[in-house]
Amino acid sequence: MKKEIGSEFWTVEQTAKKQHLFNAFKRNQRFFLSGRTALEYLIKNIKETNHIKKAYLPSYCCHSMIQPFLDNNIEVTFYDVLVEENKLMIKVDPNVECDLFYSIQYFGFVDEQLNEFVKKTKQQGKLIVEDATHSLFTTKAFHTEADYVFASLRKWTGLPGGALVWSKETLGDPVSKTDPNKAYIEKREAAYRLKRRYIEGEPIEKNTFLTLFDEAEQILGKDYRGYGCGQEIKEQIEHLDIAKIIKKRQENAAFLCGKLRFCEGIELLYKAVKQDDCPLFVPIIVKKHQRDPLRVFLIQQNIYCPIHWPISPMHKLNVRTETLYKNTLSLVCDQRYDTEDMASIVDAIIQFFERK
Template sequence: MHVDRWEQGSDFAYPEMSPAASGAPRATWVPAGASFWHSGRHALRALIRALVPKRVLFPSFYCQDVLDAADEPGIQVLAYADGPEDERLDMDALELRAGDLLVVTNNYGTRRASPVNAPDALRDGVTLVEDHTHDPLSDWARSSAADYAFASLRKWLPLPDGGMLWSPARRPGVEAPAFDPRAHAVSAASTLDRLTGMLLKQHYLAGEPVRKDDYRARAIAGESAIGRGDPAPMSPMSRALLDLLPAEAWREARAKNHQTFAASLGEPPHVRLITATRNGVAPYSAVLCFDNRESREAVRSALVKQNIYPAVLWPIDGARAPGIPEAHVDLARRVLCLHCDHRYGASDMERVARAVRTAVESI
């Protein structure tokens, strides 16, 4: 990264590939029998269309766009209480029925085990589906016994598109169709937009004469269209790139960066870090929880002025399913997610922590 173009956060640039990347494929962590889709939403939508559940239950603290995957005739979509600091689900409170599909998630990649005590604790006829987007390589993901699992790989790795679906319990799989540029024109167009944005950003960060507005426009256009329409496969380019990316090493970088940030941040007033640094855990991001929404917005504004671009995961004010506790709506208004992935090193995370402390202390 050119010294004059330093920034932290926001969308991935196209990955810098080391000479070692041209060697043997590295994606040995990919689960057996996995199928690859345009996005995590497409993977889930394909599964729901194959299983045709009567109801789909999503966590209350969750990306609302994912609920669109269950927008199918005759399917009721509900939310159940589950937040980022909860360890276990109250199975009795769920009142599950035969024909239900229960989605559980590893919010921010901090859970070490399923919030369901055991898959056999579910009622007969209930399908358990796990969302491992925030850490497909967690101990939980690798030891899962769920009926199905999926992950939006493009959120976790620098890929222009990509989702993965697999069955830890070895249930019948759902195969992705072969890529066809005509049949999958909508997904191909959004992938091209995202790829263009990633490549332009790579050149921008290197100090070349690329305007930030240009790569942002392509990234926004691609993101706004991704996940729409009928389930489509992962693009051939992203599938090939997946085999070259050092996912396990990059996961370790996340864990180290989060630990560095936590140590550098300390315990400033008005905010707490809700993603814990624990053995075996590689948080997706460093998640801050503020006393109120106004404090969060003040800190976010101060960080953006220093080219630090945090995310809000997720806004749930416009909830798309009944059953979301008001406490989770309020929590979503107060959280701020700081990127800690492989793009950064210790000095970057220390710089971000200093900026957060300074901004918080000025509230």
Template sequence: MVKEYGYEYDAVLDKELYEKSKGKVTHEKFMGAMCLRSGRDVLKVVAREFEPTAVLIPSLACDSMILPFEMYGHEVNYYKLNKDYSINQESLYSLIPNEDKTILFLYMDYFGNKTIEDAELEKLKASHPHLIFIEDRTHNLLVNSRYTFKSDFTVASLRKWIDIPDGGLMWTDRELKKKEYSEDLTFSEVRLRAQCMRNEFLQSGDESIKTEYRKIFSTVTDMIDEEKLPGLMSQYAYERACQINLSEVNEKRRRNAQVLIEELKGFSFVQDKTGLGDVYVAVLIENRDEVQRKLASMGIFGTIIWPLNDKQRAVCEVSKYTEEHMLTIYCDQRYSVENMKYIASCIRRVCNE
């Protein structure tokens, strides 16, 4: 059996569930949230609710957070972050126009680092009643919110946390005006096939399978980016998610993150506290690209989760530095304590070469 660490989830097809759910999307709620096909689709739902306007997005954000708004004609503006990844309030306020016009404001915590205090959110709401607040909970989905402030929309990508082929979540108390959704399951079917192929590769070591599933994973999101209509979550993914013990998932991630942090003492962590959102463990290193390549040759994959555009880099030095230096280490439920210690030892060895 091949040993690889990181990268996309592999999966074993639940044949009985697949036959029962084939061709179906879900209209059920999960964790009290509406179920969409992906995080991108969740943001499409938000974006299409409003006439084209300005959207305020943190400069450290991936294109999957930007494209849905651009797709619906909104103008994306980026605000700066401070060195601790909190929102640079001077930058944020400078982007809010004085006129009484609807503005969309998206904010998120980074690896457990709280970016804005409740008091500041309340102040913003009081002084700018036209602001629409959108909280992205992808990084801290499985822990209790540290905010008492209630956003207009809360969004998250579920498939970052568990081995489902598709899945995004949205919470809102607002009555949605637009209620048309795509029920196309091509994205889910293709990703599920790639996940099963990856499992086959890990069992057999057949490199031709690896080449094929990697090509699928690298291109499959294009079909979402090309479709304006937001899609619903597949029934297969929904049923699989319902079978998973999320508390156990969260506990294993917290444990694994703690092992990595202890084993990598001396490294510069984006955050060094566990239990606040253990989607990855992120470190900042000077020769990130070289380290990443060497680790990949050893079967350890760290991903660059925020490739930035030129405008984002120009707006914020912290975001630019993070993009260039951050290595994200997978700490999810697939791995044991021994796996984490092995990964940490490899990172130390490569960084000391």
């Protein structure tokens, strides 16, 4: 077995017993190809009964979540998400006019900052769309006041696709295209198979599957609208080993937080893992503009930690909100790994700063 930490998955954690997590919300539910597909569907569904001209989004988000609004001729304005006193802070202006408020709980750490504003926004009669991708496996996956909720499953496990939508209101026909984007799915599945063989020690060239993953993302970027979720992926979603996912992530993230809490070169955005959390990643702020050099050093140790998120022309940032993008690194803590792997991450980070 090759020893690498991070990058794309190659396994899907399954259990024989069907899981009922996604049926427990007692809301209208639909399955889609991807998170952006789900969001685009929600926007269209909302526009059938509501006049939506302006959406209020967090400054800290993936460009793929901005795109569906622009594709549906909805103006986007942003509230600030930034770092203050070494914590992630959300600054919502209650006086901003909008028809739709977009909420995110970040990285699978339960955060109560948005609660009051969500309640006030609801009282004003505005629609609330919550992106529960990061908070999906926490004890509070989303605000009860949310009108619409969606979440991508692909970020959590080796599924080639899959996203969920819930609503308090009746949802319209789920898709215009009955089949998933086969070109996209087939590319990702082929890449997963090759990476699995690579990890198992076969002489597979890494660029072979990395190219396939990249090609799949290009396909999705060009053709993401109107696709449902294939039955095979839906069944995989319904049989995810959720208990394992939560347990391993909590253990791994707690180890990272405990060992890195006093590392002078970084700041943890979340200092500890609570019982209600289920971390997607452990985000850190790297001091003195050392994020990119640290990331390169980790790659040299076969540790691949993503950046959330690349800045796109769709983002409208200021100096303070841009700083978050430029200095944040997401440490891997998922269910593929154990504390020995987390110790490798810690040792590599400490070694990097000791060299300075």
